[in-house]
Structure formats: C-alpha cells, structure tokens
Amino acid sequence: MTHQENAVIVENLTKTFKIPTESSNGLKQKLINTLKGKKGYREFTPLNNVSFEIKKGEFFGIVGRNGSGKSTLLKSIANIYTPTRGSVHVDGSLVPFIELGVGFNPELTGRENVFLNGALLGFSRAEMEAMYDDIVDFAEIGDFMDEKLKNYSSGMQVRLAFSIAIRADGDILLLDEVLAVGDEAFQRKCFDYFAQLKIEKKTVILVTHGMSNVRDFCDRAMLLSDGQIKHIGSTQEITELYEKINLPDPEKELVTVGKKIDDSESIDERLDVAVKSVSKSGKDVNQFLADDKIYLEVNVVAQEYIDDVFLGISIHKPDGEAVFVKTTEDNPLPILNSGAKVRVLFEIQNIFAENTYYVNISIKSNDRAKVHLIKEDTKRFRVVNSGIHKTTFRPIVSITYKKDDSKDR
Amino acid sequence: MFKSNMKISNIISRRNRILLRELVITDFKLRYQDSVLGYAWSVLKPLFLFLILYIVFDKFLRLGRDIENFPVYLLLGIVLWTFFSEATNLGLQSIIGRGDLIRKINFPKYIIVISGTISSLINLAFNLLVVAVFVIFSDIQLTWHVVLLIPLIIELYIFSLAVAFFLAAVNVKLRDIGYLWEVFLQAAFYATPVLYPLQMVYGQWPEAAKLLMINPVAQVIQDARFVVVTDGTITSWGLFGDWKVLIPFIIIAVVAVLAVFYFKRNSPYFAEDI
Numbered sequence: 180m181t182h183q184e185n186a187v188i189v190e191n192l193t194k195t196f197k198i199p200t201e202s203s204n205g206l207k208q209k210l211i212n213t214l215k216g217k218k219g220y221r222e223f224t225p226l227n228n229v230s231f232e233i234k235k236g237e238f239f240g241i242v243g244r245n246g247s248g249k250s251t252l253l254k255s256i257a258n259i260y261t262p263t264r265g266s267v268h269v270d271g272s273l274v275p276f277i278e279l280g281v282g283f284n285p286e287l288t289g290r291e292n293v294f295l296n297g298a299l300l301g302f303s304r305a306e307m308e309a310m311y312d313d314i315v316d317f318a319e320i321g322d323f324m325d326e327k328l329k330n331y332s333s334g335m336q337v338r339l340a341f342s343i344a345i346r347a348d349g350d351i352l353l354l355d356e357v358l359a360v361g362d363e364a365f366q367r368k369c370f371d372y373f374a375q376l377k378i379e380k381k382t383v384i385l386v387t388h389g390m391s392n393v394r395d396f397c398d399r400a401m402l403l404s405d406g407q408i409k410h411i412g413s414t415q416e417i418t419e420l421y422e423k424i425n426l427p428d429p430e431k432e433l434v435t436v437g438k439k440i441d442d443s444e445s446i447d448e449r450l451d452v453a454v455k456s457v458s459k460s461g462k463d464v465n466q467f468l469a470d471d472k473i474y475l476e477v478n479v480v481a482q483e484y485i486d487d488v489f490l491g492i493s494i495h496k497p498d499g500e501a502v503f504v505k506t507t508e509d510n511p512l513p514i515l516n517s518g519a520k521v522r523v524l525f526e527i528q529n530i531f532a533e534n535t536y537y538v539n540i541s542i543k544s545n546d547r548a549k550v551h552l553i554k555e556d557t558k559r560f561r562v563v564n565s566g567i568h569k570t571t572f573r574p575i576v577s578i579t580y581k582k583d584d585s586k587d588r
Numbered sequence: 589m590f591k592s593n594m595k596i597s598n599i600i601s602r603r604n605r606i607l608l609r610e611l612v613i614t615d616f617k618l619r620y621q622d623s624v625l626g627y628a629w630s631v632l633k634p635l636f637l638f639l640i641l642y643i644v645f646d647k648f649l650r651l652g653r654d655i656e657n658f659p660v661y662l663l664l665g666i667v668l669w670t671f672f673s674e675a676t677n678l679g680l681q682s683i684i685g686r687g688d689l690i691r692k693i694n695f696p697k698y699i700i701v702i703s704g705t706i707s708s709l710i711n712l713a714f715n716l717l718v719v720a721v722f723v724i725f726s727d728i729q730l731t732w733h734v735v736l737l738i739p740l741i742i743e744l745y746i747f748s749l750a751v752a753f754f755l756a757a758v759n760v761k762l763r764d765i766g767y768l769w770e771v772f773l774q775a776a777f778y779a780t781p782v783l784y785p786l787q788m789v790y791g792q793w794p795e796a797a798k799l800l801m802i803n804p805v806a807q808v809i810q811d812a813r814f815v816v817v818t819d820g821t822i823t824s825w826g827l828f829g830d831w832k833v834l835i836p837f838i839i840i841a842v843v844a845v846l847a848v849f850y851f852k853r854n855s856p857y858f859a860e861d862i
Binding site: 196206209254257258259260261275277278281282284286287291294295297298299301302303304 | 602603606607609610611613614617618621688689690691692693694695762764856857859860
C-alpha cells in the first residue's frame with residue numbers, strides 16, 4: 180500500500196455511540212444510575228470494522244439505505260467523529276459538505292452569511308470580497324443580499340450556500356446528498372459542477388441514493404449495509420446490487436422505515452397514530468398546488484411510557500413506488516410518557532409530480548429491533564398543477580414537534 | 589484540513605485566525621440584534637448595576653466613606669467582575685451553542701471558546717472607556733502606574749479563558765454545570781471585594797481578608813484599584829508581603845493546565861456528545 184496513490188485509507192474502522200437511555204445529561208440521573216449500577220446508556224454501532232481505500236483522482240460513490248452507516252462514515256472521514264477502533268488516514272486537504280450552508284445564521288444578512296460560511300471553508304475577508312460578486316451572480320439572488328437570511332426561500336438559501344461551496348478548493352471533496360435538494364435548474368448546476376470536478380481529477384467521495392448519479396459520475400462505488408461493506412466494485416456492480424436489494428418490491432421501500440411484516444397493519448396497543456394533510460394555516464386539505472408546501476401532521480398518542488422510538492413516514496405513488504421517505508432519527512421524538520400526545524409536523528417541499536399519493540407510517544425502536552407500529556395507506560392527497568413530470572430528487576423537509584402531556588383528553 | 593491540537597502555532601495559523609475573526613464578528617452582531625439601543629447596552633448594563641450598587645452601598649450603607657473616589661473604585665471593580673462573569677458564562681455556553689457547526693465540520697473547537705471570551709474582552713474595553721470618563725471627572729491624579737492595568741487584564745483574561753475551557757467541556761456532558769456555575773458566581777460575587785472595601789474585612793478579621801485575597805479575581809481587582817484609583821487599596825502584596833502573593837498565580841496556572849488537559853481530552857467527542 181503506497182500512500183502516494185491513496186487519498187483516503189480507512190482501516191478497520193468501528194464507531195460506537197453511547198446513547199443515553201434516559202436524559203442522563205442531568206446530575207440527578209447520573210447519580211441514580213451510578214447508585215443503581217446502571218450504565219444509563221446503550222451502545223449503538225453504526226459502523227463495524229470497515230476497511231477500504233480511495234485512490235487519488237477517483238470519484239467514489241457510497242450508497243446504502245438509511246441507517247446503513249453512510250453518514251457516520253462520511254463524518255468519520257471528515258474527522259468530525261473520532262473512530263472508536265481503527266483509523267482513517269487522509270492525504271491532502273479535505274473539504275466536507277456534510278450539509279450546505281454550514282454556520283448559516285437566519286438572523287444575519289445574506290452578505291454576512293457569505294463571509295461566515297466562507298471563513299469555515301478557509302477563506303479570508305479579502306478573498307471573499309474578491310469573489311463576492313461571482314457568488315451572488317451564480318446564486319441569482321442579487322437584491323436580497325442585504326436581507327436577513329430568514330426572509331429567504333429555502334431555494335434561495337440552497338443556491339447561496341452552493342455558490343459559496345463550489346469555491347472551496349481542496350484536494351478531496353466529501354459530498355453528502357448535496358445535490359438532493361432544489362429545482363431542476365439548480366440540479367443542472369450541480370451536475371455541471373460534478374462534471375467539472377471530474378475533469379479536474381479531484382478526489383470526490385459522494386454519498387447518494389441516486390443510482391443515476393453513481394452511474395454518471397462515479398469511477399467506483401461501495402454499498403454499505405448495516406454498518407458493514409456489502410460490496411466494493413464498479414459502478415455497474417453496485418447499482419445492480421443496490422437495485423436488486425431495494426427496488427423490485429415497492430413494499431420493500433418501506434424497509435427504510437420499518438421492517439416489512441406480514442400484516443399490512445401492525446399495532447402496538449399502547450400507541451395510536453393519526454395522519455392529516457394540512458395547509459400552512461393548519462386546515463385539513465387533500466390537494467396541494469405547485470407552490471404549496473405539503474404539511475403532514477402526525478398525531479401520536481401513547482397509553483404508556485414508551486422510550487427510544489422513532490417515527491417514519493413514506494409517501495407512495497398509487498403503484499406503490501416510494502417517492503419520499505423521512506424518519507425522525509435526526510431530530511429525536513419527545514419522550515412518549517403515558518397519556519402524552521405528540522404532534523409531529525412534516526413540512527415538505529412540493530416537488531412532486533402531479534399524482535395521487537398515499538402515506539405510510541411506522542414507529543420503531545431506535546435500534547430497529549422492534550416494530551411498534553406500521554400503518555399503510557393512512558392518508559391520501561393529491562398534487563395538482565405541478566409542472567414536474569417525474570419526482571426525481573428529494574424535497575427539503577423539516578420536522579417540528581408539539582407536545583401535550585395533559586392526561587385529560 | 590484542520591488539525592485538532594492546541595498548539596500555539598495553530599491558534600495563530602491563518603485559517604484559524606480567519607475563523608476566529610468571523611465568529612467574533614458574528615457573536616457581536618447577533619448579541620444586540622433586536623434591541624433599539626444595540627451596542628450601547630454593553631456599556632449601559634454595568635452602568636446601571638453600578639448606579640444601583642452605588643446608591644445602596646455608598647449612600648445608604650455608607651461603605652465607601654473611608655475610600656477616596658469610591659465611585660470610580662466601585663465601578664472599576666464592577667467592570668472587572670462583569671468581565672469575569674460574562675466571559676465564563678459565554679464560554680460555558682459556547683460549545684453547546686455551536687453544536688450545529690461542530691456536527692457538520694471539523695475545526696479546532698477551542699476557537700469557539702476563545703471567540704466567546706474575546707466578545708467579552710471587547711465589552712470590557714468599552715466599559716473601561718466609561719471608567720476613564722469617570723476618572724477624568726474625579727480628582728484622581730493618574731500616575732505611570734496605570735500602564736500596569738494591561739498585565740492585570742491579561743492575567744484576568746487568562747484565568748477567565750481557562751475557566752471557560754473547563755466549563756465549556758463539562759457542559760457538553762453535564763448540563764447542570766450551568767446552574768451550578770450561576771450559583772457559584774453569586775456566592776463568589778460576595779466573596780470578592782467588589783462592593784465592600786477590603787479594609788472593612790481586614791479591620792475586623794485580618795485572616796479572612798487574606799483568605800479572600802488568594803482568589804485571582806480579587807487580587808486583580810484590588811491591584812487594578814491600586815494602580816488606577818488610590819494607593820490606599822489593600823493589595824495582596826501589601827497583605828502577604830511574602831511568597832504567598834504567588835498563590836493567585838499558582839491557582840491560575842493549575843486551573844489552566846487542568847482545563848486545557850480536560851478540554852483536549854474531550855474535544856474529539858464533542859460532535860457526538862452534544
């Protein structure tokens with residue numbers, strides 16, 4: 180193994196997290212746990228003994244289902260996480276885009292955010308001044324630069340972030356689903372940028388769900404499954420393998436949310452879930468126009484205390500193909516006490532093609548070992564006048580919670 | 589891209605300087621964002637506190653009757669205490685407050701803590717200007733001694749930064765530390781001769797005065813008063829006169845070493861612990 184040829188060497192990488200079982204950030208809980216001899220946390224290993232190498236100038240794809248360990252791997256390569264065992268060697272300067280617009284602050288103006296974000300990418304004020312006009316032009320924002328970022332549409336924020344990001348000049352670029360947001364015009368810009376990187380022979384590591392991206396750009400790819408490498412090989416091998424595992428049975432898409440079980444509905448007696456599609460003002464609606472955001476309101480009622488669960492929703496076309504999957508794993512659900520009512524609001528960018536869609540819901544334990552509830556076809560809604568013919572990329576989604584602990588209902 | 593060690597050469601590396609600068613600017617802009625008076629509050633806050641304490645402790649309780657220029661004496665103490673309290677509180681919240689960044693990009697975490705304390709340092713500069721105005725309107729005759737204020741402020745900054753490092757790292761694992769520190773600061777405020785002249789304590793119980801003066805913040809405040817306001821101020825040198833004057837410095841050194849060690853050991857795990 181010569182270090183000159185490899186940009187990234189990952190050896191026997193294992194990452195284990197300690198997840199607090201109760202809110203053991205508090206002193207009281209820590210004391211109680213110590214006295215009772217409880218650990219107060221359980222271990223979760225999203226990456227287990229992973230080894231691979233990425234050559235210089237290679238465009239390397241990492242694919243896998245949600246929860247397969249992709250993000251943990253990317254963050255380990257970016258040195259955001261410290262390996263529990265094993266090691267990561269990176270040869271060259273590395274620019275991570277785990278997310279666009281890192282450090283963006285809604286209370287600052289677009290202009291101020293450009294400089295802050297630039298600083299995180301290593302650019303000084305003078306350097307940013309020099310490329311400022313180009314950034315604004317490319318983002319097509321112009322007049323808004325002195326407005327606070329909170330007044331920007333999500334599309335504008337992404338465009339601005341992307342315009343800054345492509346200025347970053349590193350030897351190795353880490354991209355996590357960066358291309359997964361935005362409209363089609365924006366997508367094209369992303370692809371141009373990828374093509375440019377490929378011409379420049381940059382080392383790029385791309386984490387993606389889109390097999391077309393793997394086919395179009397990657398030289399080699401890796402399929403992760405349950406924190407282990409399923410296969411490393413040519414893009415052809417990987418895309419075929421991925422599609423074999425994920426696509427044929429539309430119900431299987433549900434796998435990303437909950438394990439498929441025999442009944443179409445499985446209910447933990449202690450949980451009750453209802454889904455509504457609502458407008459921005461909270462009114463029940465079943466139809467969304469092109470400019471409307473889609474709001475899905477999920478109301479969860481727990482009869483007993485239930486801990487360590489996450490909620491997943493998926494949106495399907497009438498033929499069963501899942502076009503959208505989202506779980507609350509990245510922003511954990513409030514604890515479900517006995518009698519607790521939790522309202523989870525998914526705010527979803529409407530980039531769906533005109534069609535009728537149905538919504539599936541699942542609640543699973545965080546380690547995915549136990550399925551508490553799966554409800555299929557709990558809600559139907561229509562998207563009209565969208566002008567989009569094929570739902571290809573992933574919409575921006577945000578999740579908010581409202582908790583009501585009162586027991587009298 | 590970033591190495592996570594805390595070498596001096598790294599702190600002043602170009603990239604880290606750029607980042608530090610932007611973080612300080614951001615902090616400063618955001619702090620008084622929606623207030624009408626804006627930055628003026630960083631001066632007004634200690635002024636109001638001063639006014640209240642001055643009325644209560646000088647006019648009603650008449651604690652300052654033996655001290656020349658007691659208003660300036662009091663204000664200088666309040667300003668320095670406010671700096672310590674603010675810098676440590678901002679430091680305490682700093683790592684937690686930047687969780688969004690830490691989870692998405694790797695950069696030296698100590699920059700965040702330093703940026704919080706530098707914001708406080710800027711406030712201190714404003715407040716010292718106010719003190720200067722008070723000095724002009726008092727009958728204080730400044731001597732060259734006043735330049736000694738600079739090393740004193742550096743000493744206080746180092747101590748505040750060390751405490752901030754420790755608190756910031758602890759806060760990631762144990763959120764109770766915020767409340768504990770609040771209570772501790774309340775108690776420490778009264779255990780430090782900010783409001784009352786140390787002479788009063790010394791007159792009644794000299795040993796207690798000595799005990800109070802091993803506190804680095806107390807030592808800095810008294811020394812600052814000595815060089816700016818009146819040489820009638822009791823300093824730790826005047827009180828101990830032997831090797832014991834070193835105790836506050838030893839405390840600072842020990843706290844700094846432990847804090848840096850603890851911070852360095854835990855910072856690789858901030859991203860997952862926050």
